[in-house]
Amino acid sequence: MSATSLVVVIAVLGVGTYSLRFIGVLIGDKMRLSPLVARLLPLGAVALLAGLAATAALLDAGHFTGAARPAGVLAGVVAAWLKFPFIAVVVIAAAISAALRLAGVP
Amino acid sequence: MVNMSTVWRTLGWRVARDITAVGVAVGFVGLSFGAIAVATGVPPWAVVGFSVVVFAGGSQFLAVALVAAGNPVAAILGGLLLNARHLPYAMAVADVLSGSWRRRLFGTHLMVDEAVAFALAQPDPPRRRAAYWLTGVLLFALWQVGTVAGIFIGSAVGDPARYGLDAAFPAALVALLLPRVRERAGLRVGLIAAVVAVASSFFAPPGLPVLLGLVALLAAGRSTVDKSTLVVAG
Numbered sequence: 001m002s003a004t005s006l007v008v009v010i011a012v013l014g015v016g017t018y019s020l021r022f023i024g025v026l027i028g029d030k031m032r033l034s035p036l037v038a039r040l041l042p043l044g045a046v047a048l049l050a051g052l053a054a055t056a057a058l059l060d061a062g063h064f065t066g067a068a069r070p071a072g073v074l075a076g077v078v079a080a081w082l083k084f085p086f087i088a089v090v091v092i093a094a095a096i097s098a099a100l101r102l103a104g105v106p
Numbered sequence: 107m108v109n110m111s112t113v114w115r116t117l118g119w120r121v122a123r124d125i126t127a128v129g130v131a132v133g134f135v136g137l138s139f140g141a142i143a144v145a146t147g148v149p150p151w152a153v154v155g156f157s158v159v160v161f162a163g164g165s166q167f168l169a170v171a172l173v174a175a176g177n178p179v180a181a182i183l184g185g186l187l188l189n190a191r192h193l194p195y196a197m198a199v200a201d202v203l204s205g206s207w208r209r210r211l212f213g214t215h216l217m218v219d220e221a222v223a224f225a226l227a228q229p230d231p232p233r234r235r236a237a238y239w240l241t242g243v244l245l246f247a248l249w250q251v252g253t254v255a256g257i258f259i260g261s262a263v264g265d266p267a268r269y270g271l272d273a274a275f276p277a278a279l280v281a282l283l284l285p286r287v288r289e290r291a292g293l294r295v296g297l298i299a300a301v302v303a304v305a306s307s308f309f310a311p312p313g314l315p316v317l318l319g320l321v322a323l324l325a326a327g328r329s330t331v332d333k334s335t336l337v338v339a340g
Contacts, residue, residue, distance in 0.1 A: 001176075010160065014159035021192045024195065026200075029197070037194075039326065041191040045191050047298075049168070049188070050296035050297070051303030055304055056276040061312075069270075069273045072274075076274070076276075076277025076278075080281040092277075
């Protein structure tokens with residue numbers, strides 16, 4: 001991960017994100033998005049984050065990881081589903097997988 | 107630019123308390139971001155750079171993961187697609203940001219999902235404005251504080267696998283997603299995207315599988331937009 005590529009990613013993503021927000025402010029109620037587009041944009045965010053969560057939970061450089069990580073993630077997901085606070089979800093996931101590794105699970 | 111004691115009086119303590127609670131929660135998300143990003147190998151200056159310049163949680167997690175995977179182009183593309191939802195959100199709160207240009211330019215940068223959600227939940231323009239600014243300013247401040255605290259924690263942890271930080275990351279993402287996934291279409295899209303991303307990881311170059319998950323949008327269905335679900339996902 002080179003410093004140059006980091007600077008470029010931060011700058012382009014920052015300017016791009018600001019532009020998306022600002023264009024929306026400028027348009028305001030002068031224009032209407034089609035209901036389909038207005039519905040797909042937030043769902044697109046769900047698709048991207050779900051894809052990232054699943055690959056990060058199960059894979060390491062294109063191969064399945066050991067069981068400790070997915071088991072910890074699963075515990076965190078259950079906690080989140082039960083409406084535990086965010087920090088509890090994160091701590092539970094980390095603690096379960098760390099404990100499993102201590103017990104020798106890969 | 108904003109007078110916080112006026113803001114507080116306009117909103118009443120109940121709403122102000124709710125906003126503060128969300129702010130603290132967001133601070134912890136920032137802490138997770140900082141810790142995970144440095145543990146992945148991103149230098150601290152760049153971690154702070156993401157939080158100050160981009161200020162959109164989900165896209166920061168995504169960009170860091172894809173840069174670390176060696177695909178900065180996918181990081182930019184994925185981050186921008188993730189933040190495209192800010193366009194309709196901005197249209198919905200444009201009246202809140204009317205007034206001087208200085209206010210508008212600054213307020214635009216504070217436009218996270220939570221600020222939009224709290225603003226839209228208020229019954230009249232003065233309270234919408236107050237809710238937007240209180241949420242935006244508070245979350246921006248706590249996001250930075252959380253990020254810096256996380257950098258210290260992540261540096262101390264070192265290898266993400268130790269203490270299970272590698273498991274905390276996907277769990278944090280799911281927690282961010284959950285409000286949307288409780289809705290049927292969100293759940294369908296999320297599950298399909300997850301399967302597509304994992305399956306394509308075995309042949310597609312790093313970074314691409316997450317973008318390929320967008321094909322799940324074909325399963326979004328056509329039911330109408332419900333404003334009450336206009337919340338979160340970073």
